[in-house]
Amino acid sequence: MSSFSGSDNQNAETRRERLRSVREKNIQLMDNLYEAAVEGHVGKFEEHKAVLHQILTPNENTILHIHITALPNKTMKPNNKANSLWRMISTFKKQSSSDDREVIRGENFVRVILEMCPILLLKANAKGETLLHIAARHGHYDIVKVLIAECKKPHQNNPEEGVAAARLMLGTTNEAKDTALHEAVRYNQVDVVKMLTKEDPNLSYDANEAGETPLYLAAERGYKDVMEDILSTCESPVDHGPMGRTALHAAAFREYTLQTYYYFFRKDREIIKVLLRSSKGTQTTKPDQQGWLPLHLAAHLGNYYVVKELLKADISAAYKPDNEGKIPLHLAAGKGRAYTMQELIRSCPSSCELVDDRGWNVFHFAAHSGSRRTVEFLLENPSLGNLMNEKNYDGNTPLLEHAVSGSFIKSFVCHPKVDRLAFNHQNNSAEDIIRSKKVLIWENEESFLGCLARLNPIRCQRHIVNGNGERKEQGSNTSTEDKKSNDRKEKSSSRYEELEQSVNESKESHLVVAALIATVTFTAGITVPGGYINGIDPDQGAAVLAKRSAFQAFVVKSSHPSR
Secondary structure, three states: OHHHHHHHHHHHHHHHHHHHHHHHHHHHHHHHHHHHHHHOEHHHHHHHHHHHHHOOOOOOOOHHHHHHHHOOOOOOOOOHHHHHHHHHHHHHHHHHOOOHHHEOOOHHHHHHHHHHOHHHHHOOOOOOOOHHHHHHHOOOHHHHHHHHHHHHHHHOOOHHHHHHHHHHHHOOOOOOOOOHHHHHHHOOOHHHHHHHHHHOOOOOOOOOOOOOOHHHHHHHHOOHHHHHHHHHHOOOOOOEOHHHOEHHHHHHOOOOOHHHHHHHHHHHHHHHHHHHHOOOOOOOOOOOOOOOOHHHHHHHHOOHHHHHHHHHHOHHHHHOOOOOOOOHHHHHHHOOOHHHHHHHHHHOHHHHHOOOOOOOOHHHHHHHHOOHHHHHHHHOOHHHHHHOOOOOOOOOOHHHHHHHHOOOOHHHHOOOOOOOOOOOOOOOOHHHHHHHOOOOOHHHHHHHHHHHHHHOOOOOOOOEEOOOOOEEOOOOOHHHHHHHHHHHHHHHHHHHHHHHHHHHHHHHHHHHHHHHHHHHHHHHHHOOOOOEOOOOOOOOOOEOOOOOHHHHHHHHHHHOOOO
């Protein structure tokens, strides 16, 4: 039995060695024919008809993969310099070629090679990419047309079988589970997309390995024409995306800088309209994994015009909470999106009363965000006055959450309707929270405490404090409290020491500058215009301009100042 196993192992090793030898031979052959594949020298492949499917690169690309990839990309702007160089090289090689008639390119080259070796039509490379994937990616419309025709060619007597064969090729996926339509959409090849969708409108294009469908890709990348074609041509377009999102989520999930916003917002608005108009489009009430609707995403990013369109389509979405109980208004307020928040309140005023799972209302989110514009907009709305001092489930009012955030908005802290003496469930006031924070910006701390002290002359407190005004918990270790107090005192004194040192350094600098100015002024004051006569001269030491009438008038005037 061992002799049989040894023989089998030897045979397997022999087969592997033979395959390795054949592969190396084919790669060497490919190196010799590589330029011919790029340029379209059909005649050089005649003698290799039987093994064309075996002539591969290390990544298992066939001669047709190479030729289609080497063709100019339909979506790229022509590079005149590169094209001129390419034409010069091609002309030189054609002149040195024995037969110019053998050089053909594009769909004609593909058609001739497929006649020599039909197996190449569905031959995939190491990444699982067929010729259709490559042609669709680079936008080679005519080659895509030839490939579909060649797929149907063996079934001319039975059109139904031809359609089925074409459907099989259109649905073929690579390693990333991308179809040819995925590739065409990803690179915005509109003409190729139209051909593929028209070829089989009933084909359902599922999500790839990343969870993206062609429709989702088009919406995410803002390809309006591609999206319109898929929605109008395909019978049942799938709009799934990663993280449980839909094409409508993708269209709403876009954030721009101020410089690019006004350039792109109209485009996004049109894309949203296309999706909402289509009866086959996604629904506005379908949440993602976080429970966010498209309206949540648009509100979070501050896409004002997208929010308006989504509210027109389905105003009930403004009241839908996510997995944490947050509605779109909460997200807009929490990110400081003042104009978006304003639109949500205008369209759905009663949504202001809703709270999330922590009991936060819109005022809590705005105050915690530190956005002055957002807070002041709420303060200017008289109908929201009852929310200004509402407590969340921790007992914190919006002012207390504002203190927790470490920011300072004077118009909010000093507002007459704000309860500055409120306590939370831990019996902490705004002042207690500020004094206990370790990372609060010094300027904000001083401003906040100064504002509270000015408006609340009587300090309310519920905790025992030591002589330094520091909080002391009942039953706490005195030495520990003293240590904390000393640490805080040292931290405070170090601030003032740094400030004092800075002032002293400034004084020294000012003294040096003052001395320099005085020196220059004194020198200018005792020096006569024109200077003095130097060298060996009978009048040495006299003024150079002494004999000029203007100078004499200057001396007289200077000696008798006006009274």
